[in-house]
Amino acid sequence: MEYETSNNTHHPHYPGNPTPNFLSVHRVTVLCGHESEVFICVWNPTHDLLASGSGDSTARIWNLQGTRKPEIVLRHIVFKDVTSSDWNARNFILSAGVDRTTIIWDANSGHCKQQFLFHTAPALDIDWQLDTIFASCSDDMTLNIWNMSTETPVHNLQAHNEETKKWDAQRDVCQNILVQHSEPVYSDRLLVTDSFDKAINIWGIARGQIVHGYRGTRVGASASDGT
Template identity: 55%
Template sequence: MLNGNDNTTHSSYTNNANQIAVPKHEPMEYETSNNTHPHPHPHYPGNPTPNSLSVQTGSSNINTNLAINGSVEIPQSRVTVLRGHESEVFICAWNPTHDLLASGSGDSTARIWNLQGTREPEIVLRHCIRRGDTQVPSNKDVTSLDWNPSGTQLATGSYDGYARIWSSDGNLVSTLGQHKGPIFALKWNKKGNFILSAGVDRTTIIWDANSGHCEQQFSFHTAPALDVDWQSDTTFASCSTDQKIHVCRLGELRAVKTFHGHQNEVNAIKWDPQGRLLASCSDDMTLKVNSNESNRT
């Protein structure tokens, strides 16, 4: 894990109102190992690249062929570089209604970037925990984040085991502490009243976004849960290193459906817009499309 160095270029903006997320109770203790607690950001070898790349520019309708010699050179005039994070940046998400971009990093912060220049260019969301009477940085990766449908709130999940809800102007709204280990995935439903999270503790949780309370915790997986995706406002799918995919519904005590097709860890899942087909990708080097109408893959 990179801790930053003297060569890091930081944004010239300093936010004096940086928010500190402090859980109400002591941080959880957990052990990690390469076998049972996978890192949520795997690295894969690069794919072969072609000899040229056709790029559609934003300022004209012409295509520019850029020679590739191990990398693609993009003219600086077409690039906006956002600097400020002090470690790896793992994830980003566009705000659905405003020109804001959120990012999560190994420096235990999430950041909200304003790309229009109508307000402060960067808001830093510092993820902290309480040790006794002292507030200290969690020093854990921000692994996941997602905007609510109206773009007014940002939810973040962290390797410290907590989910947090922030306003779009950087104020901490609530801290969600039910997982017993790192959170790997987190998503709002379309209605914006529930947040879904998945963690290394083998569980998925539906949270009430207004109260911050746990609506229901699902313990169907036998290994860390890696990803989740909503099918509807109350039904979702989850995948795990146990090679299984469960379809679950709020209020149900058993999984509605389980898919067993993969032969290795299932890394990510995604419903089609109609909620009929569920795509999944796995360490078994396959992508499968599962039909929700049957157990057919």
């Protein structure tokens, strides 16, 4: 799930690196600490920090600035896979996974700031939109938009017959969204969901309603590159 906003802010592949696909050989390292498979790694958008999520029920924050500090361990209460994570610009980090729980952590202290348990099946992906608003999608066939100031979703979007896999904020040109683009087109007005039910739905965020719908003829759509 990817969500980009109209200010063209996005997470770089590597902080401060003008060439996202290049990493100096002097920076290559192995980070050890997880006790099970690692499902996701995400760079902090402004600092030399890396977050990872694992089957050991933890997310971990790795400090790669200068002298290495011990990683901060963010442990979910239920011992299940942590499969998704994302940073915001205020140094809060989201983590979610098979325990159906989405947690906001303070990356400086490692303390749990807020916990959201609304999905009825594993959370597949999470993304910040703004510093206080984020979205989560789940095997329960829903996509929720949350505000940190509330305990229940601002919007609960349900339209797919199978699980919602990915979503992207896009502009309102349906044919270009579905056919032409190979990179994200930034907007904070709309988002796109796709699913194994063969449908792609474009939603208006303000009202939580479908603006455009497209149904294919193949097995399904399970990922998105911004198209």
